[in-house]
Amino acid sequence: MKYISTRGAAPVLNFEEAMLTGLARDGGLYVPEEIPALLPAEIAQLEGLGYEEIAFRVMYPFVGGTFSVDEFRGCIERAYTSFGHAARAPLVQLDQGHFLLELFHGPTLAFKDFAMQLIGQMFQTALGRANERVTIVGATSGDTGSAAIEAFRGLDNVDVFILYPHGRVSEVQRRQMTTPSENNVHALAIDGDFDDCQARLKDMFNDFDFRDGVRLAGVNSINWGRVLAQIVYYFSSAVSLGAPHRGVSFSVPTGNFGDIFAGYIAKRMGLPIERLVVATNQNDILDRCLKGQGYRKGETRPSISPSMDIQVSSNFERALFDAYDRDGNAVSQLMDELKSGGFDVSQGAMQVLQSHFSSGRASEEETSATIGATLRASAELVCPHTAVGIKVADEQREAGTPMITLATAHPAKFPDAVEAATGIRPPLPPRMADLYDKPERVTRLPNDLGALTQHIRDNIRT
Numbered sequence: 001m002k003y004i005s006t007r008g009a010a011p012v013l014n015f016e017e018a019m020l021t022g023l024a025r026d027g028g029l030y031v032p033e034e035i036p037a038l039l040p041a042e043i044a045q046l047e048g049l050g051y052e053e054i055a056f057r058v059m060y061p062f063v064g065g066t067f068s069v070d071e072f073r074g075c076i077e078r079a080y081t082s083f084g085h086a087a088r089a090p091l092v093q094l095d096q097g098h099f100l101l102e103l104f105h106g107p108t109l110a111f112k113d114f115a116m117q118l119i120g121q122m123f124q125t126a127l128g129r130a131n132e133r134v135t136i137v138g139a140t141s142g143d144t145g146s147a148a149i150e151a152f153r154g155l156d157n158v159d160v161f162i163l164y165p166h167g168r169v170s171e172v173q174r175r176q177m178t179t180p181s182e183n184n185v186h187a188l189a190i191d192g193d194f195d196d197c198q199a200r201l202k203d204m205f206n207d208f209d210f211r212d213g214v215r216l217a218g219v220n221s222i223n224w225g226r227v228l229a230q231i232v233y234y235f236s237s238a239v240s241l242g243a244p245h246r247g248v249s250f251s252v253p254t255g256n257f258g259d260i261f262a263g264y265i266a267k268r269m270g271l272p273i274e275r276l277v278v279a280t281n282q283n284d285i286l287d288r289c290l291k292g293q294g295y296r297k298g299e300t301r302p303s304i305s306p307s308m309d310i311q312v313s314s315n316f317e318r319a320l321f322d323a324y325d326r327d328g329n330a331v332s333q334l335m336d337e338l339k340s341g342g343f344d345v346s347q348g349a350m351q352v353l354q355s356h357f358s359s360g361r362a363s364e365e366e367t368s369a370t371i372g373a374t375l376r377a378s379a380e381l382v383c384p385h386t387a388v389g390i391k392v393a394d395e396q397r398e399a400g401t402p403m404i405t406l407a408t409a410h411p412a413k414f415p416d417a418v419e420a421a422t423g424i425r426p427p428l429p430p431r432m433a434d435l436y437d438k439p440e441r442v443t444r445l446p447n448d449l450g451a452l453t454q455h456i457r458d459n460i461r462t
């Protein structure tokens with residue numbers, strides 16, 4: 001399988017190279033040259049299989065050439081053993097025709113563990129084989145960072161630096177990043193918001209001297225390996241509700257568009273998905289865009305669903321690339337316009353996008369009210385991100401098509417918002433109850449490229 005850049009001017013890579021590189025050298029994102037299809041009969045055969053087997057069948061066509069069958073099966077096995085639920089991604093019913101896909105049983109209690117744990121294993125397998133090392137730098141609005149640190153802590157061939165916006169992540173998220181004691185992991189608190197962290201990360205990738213000097217690798221949601229791992233649970237959940245014989249829809253709490261883009265790939269592979277519903281909080285650039293109001297940055301406003309406090313939604317570029325008929329020049333031009341505030345999507349591209357994606361937003365009050373209403377109606381305590389998904393799903397459900405809302409984090413990861421909405425403070429699962437007792441280790445740095453690159457050069461192991 002070959003991978004090409006959304007801006008059309010970077011080298012074509014294989015899976016291993018695309019995974020280790022993250023951002024393409026022309027500033028674009030890697031996407032597969034072709035989307036492999038699963039036949040309806042092959043999808044039907046997934047019914048009743050374990051999560052790991054489904055994962056292997058769905059993902060292997062994308063990685064063949066990089067990993068042997070045995071290597072890849074091994075990666076998948078090791079990736080999900082640390083999960084606290086045998087089904088990995090269990091489905092629970094909320095209401096007639098409305099289901100919750102619980103993606104929070106991994107080690108850091110958010111769906112990002114699905115991708116990050118697998119990426120950790122894939123990096124280790126690829127680098128160990130070649131006896132090479134990399135420096136991973138990631139930017140996080142909270143959950144990616146903890147998932148990355150958890151996935152890479154203690155690995156010989158990798159140093160990890162995670163940038164997070166100082167004061168803007170929840171205490172659980174922060175502690176998950178600052179308490180691991182392994183000396184290859186580094187939490188960096190940046191004086192800025194998530195978009196600043198993400199912008200500095202992009203700057204580092206565009207500084208080729210630094211990039212090559214430290215052998216920079218990225219595991220942010222732009223990394224194709226992450227999107228890949230997230231395709232799996234669309235298949236496992238849809239099949240358990242009757243796919244390929246019956247269509248389903250998904251409501252996806254969305255920030256950087258990585259999770260929902262995986263759903264789009266699942267659809268392109270042949271999974272009968274009726275609607276992919278983009279659910280945003282008050283930071284609603286995607287909702288506005290999909291309603292035809294152009295893609296225009298606003299101020300990021302901190303919310304009770306902080307992992308979606310994003311204005312520039314990196315993976316949306318991949319959807320635009322397809323909507324513009326894979327014209328890298330057109331995408332390049334749009335991204336230039338974005339630097340000065342925003343762009344309008346052409347009518348043709350808009351039609352393509354709207355044929356796959358619907359959208360809606362939830363205000364802070366609506367999010368909070370939905371947490372309360374869900375507890376009363378279905379006895380489920382949900383995190384604020386999940387509540388955004390449920391609220392928008394309820395607006396967009398259609399009779400006859402099951403709706404699956406992705407439950408992206410465990411309520412205990414955002415206890416303040418959940419307690420404010422319900423009066424109940426959700427406890428951490430017993431396996432992580434000691435999180436509040438461990439010492440923290442963090443470096444605070446300015447929102448400045450030079451300071452960051454210096455700190456990283458000074459702290460990598462050689």
Ligand SMILES: *Cc1c(COP(=O)(O)O)cnc(C)c1O
Pocket residue numbers: 110111112143144221253254255256257258259260307308385386408409
């Ligand atoms: C990251 C995250 C999201 C948003 O996912 P994207 O792939 O960035 O759209 C939603 N909810 C939670 C809990 C997250 O951690």
